[in-house]
Amino acid sequence: MADESPRDVGVYVHVPFCERVCPYCDFAVVAAPDLSAEREARYVEGLLAELAARAPDFEGRSLASLYLGGGTPSLLTAESVARLVAAVRGAFGEPERSAQAPEITLEVNPSTVERERLPAFAQAGVNRLSVGVQSFDDDTLKRLGRAHRAEEAHATLAAARAARSAGIDAISVDLIFAAPGQGPAQLEADLQQLVDFAPEHVSAYALTVEEGTPFALAERRGQLAMPDEDDAASMMILLRRGLEAAGLPAYEISNYARPGFEAAHNRRYWQRRPVLGLGVSAWSTEVPGDTSPFGVRIHNERDVEPWRTRVMAGEPAPAEAREVLSQEVARGEAAFLALRTTAGLDSAAFEREFGAPPRGFWGSAIDEFCRAGLLREGAGGDLRLSERGVLLADPVFAAFVAPAGP
Ligand code: SF4
Numbered sequence: 168m169a170d171e172s173p174r175d176v177g178v179y180v181h182v183p184f185c186e187r188v189c190p191y192c193d194f195a196v197v198a199a200p201d202l203s204a205e206r207e208a209r210y211v212e213g214l215l216a217e218l219a220a221r222a223p224d225f226e227g228r229s230l231a232s233l234y235l236g237g238g239t240p241s242l243l244t245a246e247s248v249a250r251l252v253a254a255v256r257g258a259f260g261e262p263e264r265s266a267q268a269p270e271i272t273l274e275v276n277p278s279t280v281e282r283e284r285l286p287a288f289a290q291a292g293v294n295r296l297s298v299g300v301q302s303f304d305d306d307t308l309k310r311l312g313r314a315h316r317a318e319e320a321h322a323t324l325a326a327a328r329a330a331r332s333a334g335i336d337a338i339s340v341d342l343i344f345a346a347p348g349q350g351p352a353q354l355e356a357d358l359q360q361l362v363d364f365a366p367e368h369v370s371a372y373a374l375t376v377e378e379g380t381p382f383a384l385a386e387r388r389g390q391l392a393m394p395d396e397d398d399a400a401s402m403m404i405l406l407r408r409g410l411e412a413a414g415l416p417a418y419e420i421s422n423y424a425r426p427g428f429e430a431a432h433n434r435r436y437w438q439r440r441p442v443l444g445l446g447v448s449a450w451s452t453e454v455p456g457d458t459s460p461f462g463v464r465i466h467n468e469r470d471v472e473p474w475r476t477r478v479m480a481g482e483p484a485p486a487e488a489r490e491v492l493s494q495e496v497a498r499g500e501a502a503f504l505a506l507r508t509t510a511g512l513d514s515a516a517f518e519r520e521f522g523a524p525p526r527g528f529w530g531s532a533i534d535e536f537c538r539a540g541l542l543r544e545g546a547g548g549d550l551r552l553s554e555r556g557v558l559l560a561d562p563v564f565a566a567f568v569a570p571a572g573p
Contacts, residue, residue: 175231175262177435178255180214181446182240183471186278190312190381191374195448195469196238204244209475210446211247215254217445217478222258225443225454230259232270232432235293241275245287248273252292270431272297272339277315277323285326289333295430296327297339297370302346303360310347311374312381324364337428339368344406345399346374347382348392354402355409362413367428371406372421373399400558407557420507420557437504439497447474448487461497464490494521498528499568502550506563511551524548532566 184199184207185192199206233255235248243251252271261269272295273288275281285296300320302308308316315323327338340361344354361369376382376393385391394402407417415423422433435442436452444451444467453463468474468485478484490496498521505512518524526533526548533550536542541556541563556563 173231173262174228175440176225176228176259177232177234177432177440177442178218178230178259179432179442179444179449180233180235180240180251180255181444181449181467182210182235182237182243183447184210184237184242185239186242186276186314189314190385191376193377193380194238197471199242202242207243207247210471211243211250213471213475213478214251214445216481217484218254218258218443220478220481220483221443221445221451225259225441228259228441228454229262230256230269231262231440232272232435234272234432236272236274236297238274239276239281239299240273241281241284241288245284245291248288248293249291256292268294270295272430272432274299275323275327277319279319282319282323282326285330285335286333289330289335292334294334295337295339296330296335297341297368298323298327299341300324300361301341301343302349303357304349304353307346307349307353307357310349311343321360324366328364337367339370339430340364340366342369342371342406343374344371344402345394349394349402350398351401351405354405358406358409362409365413366415367425368430369410369415369423370421371410371423373403403558416509417557418509420552420560437508439501439504447471459491461492461494464488464492497521502529502567503564506550506552506560506567509551511549514545514548514550525550529567536563536566 181195183196184202185196186200188196188198233252235251256269271293273293274297275285276299301311301313303317303320305316324340327335342357342361376386376391382391386393410423411417414425417423418429419433419437422430424430439452441454442450442452447467448469449467451465453459453465455462465486466488468487474484501517501520502512502525512525514524533542533544536556537544540553541559543551543553552560552563
């Protein structure tokens with residue numbers, strides 16, 4: 168397992184409700200256009216019961232971050248968010264130095280109801296908003312099947328900015344690129360509007376068509392005009408250069424931040440630090456133990472009712488998957504997750520954990536990717552993706568997570 172100091176924990180809370188289900192989405196979500204108070208209360212009670220049952224597994228750890236994601240957690244009332252924030256903060260100690268106050272993020276979609284709640288969310292303890300803008304172009308939003316339009320995105324960003332006085336320290340904006348019908352010129356217009364808003368953080372993901380979604384069906388029928396690989400690569404370069412020029416350099420393959428505003432919670436996943444996941448389909452990364460020196464990963468069941476029945480009875484949530492990580496799996500993940508970041512893979516730290524430097528496991532793959540100009544190797548064996556490697560990262564990652572050769 169990665170370096171265990173400081174002894175802290177991140178908490179992820181999954182809220183599955185969305186105004187409607189977007190046709191590209193494969194998260195655990197349910198359409199709840201008019202989320203009733205009763206349905207909301209039942210779900211929140213389940214989360215609180217699961218927290219009470221699971222927090223002892225992370226005993227003695229301080230809370231580094233809380234991330235309320237989904238789904239659309241901003242469909243919850245401020246009272247529900249306040250209950251959740253208070254319960255999570257109460258379940259763990261807080262870091263001693265105030266400079267390390269926990270990062271508490273709430274994902275927000277642009278809609279009138281959620282916009283009006285932003286100051287109350289801040290008063291509930293939320294100090295970071297992640298706004299699901301996705302695009303500032305109405306045609307692109309329509310093709311993505313999103314419920315909002317550009318005007319609402321702008322209004323929500325303005326409300327988020329106004330909520331700074333209530334305690335919001337950072338605003339992150341989510342963008343999708345390489346969307347159906349989108350080309351570099353349209354993305355450039357999105358980028359300009361994004362830069363004009365000047366967020367502290369941006370997450371930008373190329374759209375991927377996931378099996379089982381309406382988009383996958385439309386693609387099979389030839390009804391989805393996806394950009395070709397060259398256009399998708401041009402868009403990624405455009406984003407990286409444009410955001411860097413605006414003072415938000417990439418610090419991970421899909422994430423950009425003003426220095427000092429990198430997402431503490433997301434970093435936990437790339438650094439393989441313990442995370443307690445609550446709610447349907449949430450992932451947990453457990454603290455390593457005597458029988459699991461590389462930790463355990465648990466993926467909660469996706470359906471609300473079986474999950475709720477079990478957690479309300481004080482039992483562990485039903486797991487869709489539970490994996491005691493082997494050293495082989497852990498070292499592959501350590502390599503590929505570190506390579507996602509611009510800091511790259513620290514060879515000495517890797518050797519301390521796994522007994523040999525990366526070359527000891529993947530020497531020929533490293534040579535091959537360095538020759539191809541996808542990887543750069545430092546004098547001490549540190550590795551990072553080259554600019555070209557960022558565009559062609561999948562085969563590099565695959566080589567590290569595949570079983571090591573004899
Ligand atoms: S709003 Fe986000 S989580 Fe909800 S359906 Fe759309 S993509 Fe999925």
